[in-house]
């Protein structure tokens with residue numbers, strides 16, 4: 093097969109493993125040797141390392157990013173009669189946890205450039221709320237870019253809302269020099285394999301400066317236990333982070349800054365080659381993205397996807413449908429969300445991972461260019 097036709101990978105976890113293999117293998121072997129598979133020493137070690145990295149007081153490892161979101165809401169006692177505001181343009185899990193707890197997701201539109209929650213629309217929907225208590229807002233740092241937390245903290249403060257950061261895609265990003273994990277009172281992380289900091293299965297964490305909240309999260313992740321193993325203080329979950337996953341994450345965290353730098357370099361190469369051809373991602377001097385995805389906007393996405401396939405360039409659509417148009421959530425729909433709807437029709441994610449080298453970037457950009465030229469002729 094010629095180099096030109098060899099399929100590229102969308103998120104090359106194999107290349108990262110080959111790069112970090114000695115450290116990852118040694119960490120895994122250590123867990124197999126000590127045998128403390130549930131809440132073993134690596135979990136506490138990782139929690140400390142995450143808190144230090146983010147610059148917050150407490151980190152609590154849990155079984156997934158989805159559980160991290162759910163536990164955060166459970167920790168506030170959110171349930172029936174409560175409204176939780178969240179963007180319509182996000183992964184399903186952000187709304188799922190709200191509905192699972194019997195609360196009502198209130199969908200909010202997003203900003204057309206940053207793809208994060210539109211605080212003007214949030215204020216309008218807060219003012220229009222009827223028959224429900226406004227309790228919380230979940231901001232999503234979509235594709236790795238932090239939302240507008242200054243405006244969100246202001247709105248949350250004025251309306252008495254719990255502000256939760258869904259940072260499943262943005263760990264490692266910064267806003268005005270502050271790290272994700274310090275931008276909201278509580279931050280939820282996911283370690284799903286394809287996230288910027290991913291493990292080899294499911295995993296997640298909660299970050300906070302609040303000791304009482306951290307203690308509640310530790311209780312909820314272990315069946316609601318109190319001081320003794322069989323003192324049950326609340327209804328909880330079985331949602332611990334596996335020791336093996338924590339061990340893998342410790343090895344990956346040591347290389348995380350290098351990975352983030354490599355992702356930024358990939359994004360810059362894309363920006364330089366694609367600006368003017370397609371709509372490239374939003375950038376500001378205030379924030380640095382974790383580049384979970386590099387997503388462009390196109391007029392004819394289907395044609396681009398088909399063309400790139402013929403050149404061995406994989407793509408993905410995050411996300412093809414806004415949440416208020418999903419059958420499971422349609423009954424929560426509360427009016428049109430034109431930006432979210434437009435983005436779902438036009439968005440396309442290009443390959444993005446730290447091991448995407450210059451030659452692969454060039455091949456991808458040349459193929460995008462070829463498709464744009466073909467469409468224009």
Ligand SMILES: *Cc1c(COP(=O)(O)O)cnc(C)c1O
Pocket residue numbers: 156157158159182183185186232258260261281282283284294295296
């Ligand atoms: C991945 C993701 C989640 C869920 O994380 P899991 O670890 O897969 O449960 C939640 N929100 C967003 C925005 C995500 O991208």
